[in-house]
Amino acid sequence: MRLQWYTNMARRCSQTCRQYLLHLAHDNVDFRLPEIKALLALRDKAFNPAEDFVERSPFWRLRGVSEDDLRSIMARTVCAKSAFELWGHGETAQDLKKSLLEYPKESMAPFLKIKSTYKINVYTFNKTLVFQERIKKIDALDFLPFEGKVHLKDPDHIFCLLEDYGSDPNNIPEEPFHVYFGRWIADGQRELIRSHSVKKRHFIGNTSMDAGLSFIMANHAKVKAEDIVYDPFVGTGSLLVACSHFGAYVCGTDIDYNTIHGIGKASRKNQKWRGPDENIRANLRQYGTERQYVDVLVSDASKPVWRTGSLFDVIITDPPYGIRESTRRTGSHKGLTKPPEDFCGESHIPVSMAYHLSDIFTDLLHFAAHYLVMGGRIVYWLPIYRPEYSEDMVPQHPCLTLISNCEQVLSSHTSRRLVTMEKTKEPEESDTLAQQVESRFSPYQGLNSFREKYFSGITKRGSKEQSKEAANGVE
Numbered sequence: 001m002r003l004q005w006y007t008n009m010a011r012r013c014s015q016t017c018r019q020y021l022l023h024l025a026h027d028n029v030d031f032r033l034p035e036i037k038a039l040l041a042l043r044d045k046a047f048n049p050a051e052d053f054v055e056r057s058p059f060w061r062l063r064g065v066s067e068d069d070l071r072s073i074m075a076r077t078v079c080a081k082s083a084f085e086l087w088g089h090g091e092t093a094q095d096l097k098k099s100l101l102e103y104p105k106e107s108m109a110p111f112l113k114i115k116s117t118y119k120i121n122v123y124t125f126n127k128t129l130v131f132q133e134r135i136k137k138i139d140a141l142d143f144l145p146f147e148g149k150v151h152l153k154d155p156d157h158i159f160c161l162l163e164d165y166g167s168d169p170n171n172i173p174e175e176p177f178h179v180y181f182g183r184w185i186a187d188g189q190r191e192l193i194r195s196h197s198v199k200k201r202h203f204i205g206n207t208s209m210d211a212g213l214s215f216i217m218a219n220h221a222k223v224k225a226e227d228i229v230y231d232p233f234v235g236t237g238s239l240l241v242a243c244s245h246f247g248a249y250v251c252g253t254d255i256d257y258n259t260i261h262g263i264g265k266a267s268r269k270n271q272k273w274r275g276p277d278e279n280i281r282a283n284l285r286q287y288g289t290e291r292q293y294v295d296v297l298v299s300d301a302s303k304p305v306w307r308t309g310s311l312f313d314v315i316i317t318d319p320p321y322g323i324r325e326s327t328r329r330t331g332s333h334k335g336l337t338k339p340p341e342d343f344c345g346e347s348h349i350p351v352s353m354a355y356h357l358s359d360i361f362t363d364l365l366h367f368a369a370h371y372l373v374m375g376g377r378i379v380y381w382l383p384i385y386r387p388e389y390s391e392d393m394v395p396q397h398p399c400l401t402l403i404s405n406c407e408q409v410l411s412s413h414t415s416r417r418l419v420t421m422e423k424t425k426e427p428e429e430s431d432t433l434a435q436q437v438e439s440r441f442s443p444y445q446g447l448n449s450f451r452e453k454y455f456s457g458i459t460k461r462g463s464k465e466q467s468k469e470a471a472n473g474v475e
């Protein structure tokens with residue numbers, strides 16, 4: 001009886017104490033932790049890293065999760081490359097051997113059976129090993145009780161030795177700083193970055209968001225199947241493409257008639273006018289998610305057309321910053337400003353007036369507070385003039401809790417921050433617009449003040465860096 005109790009306890013402990021290893025891509029480093037946290041939150045799980053967790057490392061050890069949790073993260077993530085059940089790790093080969101010998105044999109046994117096939121991969125971060133060096137490292141693992149046969153093409157189980165040589169390419173050590181060994185569980189969705197590249201997309205514009213960042217935004221937003229997702233500044237719908245891939249129903253608005261109707265001048269080189277069927281719906285069709293398309297409307301985000309109520313599970317957007325075009329909204333003939341020169345709505349120019357960045361963010365958060373479901377998320381980009389940035393500049397709202405705020409550096413003095421907020425309170429009478437417009441909005445007040453600073457820096461630095469930033473997708 002007592003023996004049975006101990007056996008059960010030991011089994012339970014080996015399951016709950018089990019550690020997993022995430023191997024992360026070394027780009028978009030700032031966006032990785034909020035992505036993994038959001039994907040865990042979708043499974044009601046907290047992020048529980050090992051005590052020596054280093055956010056910028058390409059390897060994270062996780063506890064308190066199951067293999068199913070890991071599989072569901074890997075089915076969504078574009079920040080993590082692969083996940084492993086960790087069997088051992090250490091600072092040296094000897095430490096690794098000791099750690100592997102301590103790993104419960106009964107946990108290894110199902111994967112080492114005589115009838116099963118396997119292969120061992122060697123992955124090195126910040127160092128390239130020649131073939132013979134890899135073989136030597138695999139041979140050094142011969143103390144593991146593998147009983148099956150090696151099958152390189154299609155093995156039943158894949159194991160991996162992962163070595164971390166630090167992140168300084170000019171100072172690569174002879175021996176790794178840390179080594180890990182584990183059973184491969186699944187790969188992440190990095191392939192989506194290639195398959196959904198805007199270069200091969202049917203309908204694109206000058207400010208189409210790149211595929212990797214669009215998927216990261218959808219993950220930060222915790223978009224899930226059957227959610228209703230809304231992009232108030234939809235443009236060519238790149239964010240809707242990513243959200244529809246995760247099974248959400250998507251809709252959006254844009255002030256630009258030509259963009260919504262897919263007509264007018266093309267953004268592609270060697271093409272003067274947009275061809276037939278160049279529109280957001282056709283983009284979704286290209287990726288097999290047309291059934292997720294609700295609709296897009298020509299509408300000014302500063303004057304919402306929606307009936308009141310919690311209509312959206314997620315609001316995800318890339319507002320106009322006034323870098324490549326001035327921000328605008330519909331207005332009356334009073335206070336009329338001429339539309340910008342690059343405005344291509346030849347026959348459909350609405351009467352437009354300046355739309356200050358501070359107003360865009362006030363309206364956006366106010367809208368989110370009223371139209372998101374409780375617990376729903378808003379994810380948007382905030383342009384930053386780096387010399388003046390401080391955390392309290394990030395717009396706040398009494399009904400929205402800040403979840404994450406990650407920087408994408410664009411130049412020495414400009415960046416944009418991906419802000420994620422969650423609705424945690426229904427708006428009350430007292431949450432008036434006036435209250436929400438706090439002093440922290442001041443950097444974005446005044447006609448296109450961010451734009452002026454941005455260009456003042458660019459004039460000094462010349463056009464080379466400017467075109468680099470444009471390529472990075474800043475409007």
Ligand SMILES: C[S@@+](CC[C@H](N)C(=O)[O-])C[C@H]1O[C@@H](n2cnc3c(N)ncnc32)[C@H](O)[C@@H]1O
Nearest residue numbers: 208209233235236238254255256300301318329
């Ligand atoms: C940065 S772009 C969005 C790009 C989009 N994420 C994409 O992938 O194509 C901003 C969009 O906001 C639109 N816009 C500007 N002012 C607006 C307003 N007041 N209401 C709605 N849309 C507006 C612009 O026409 C532009 O398409």
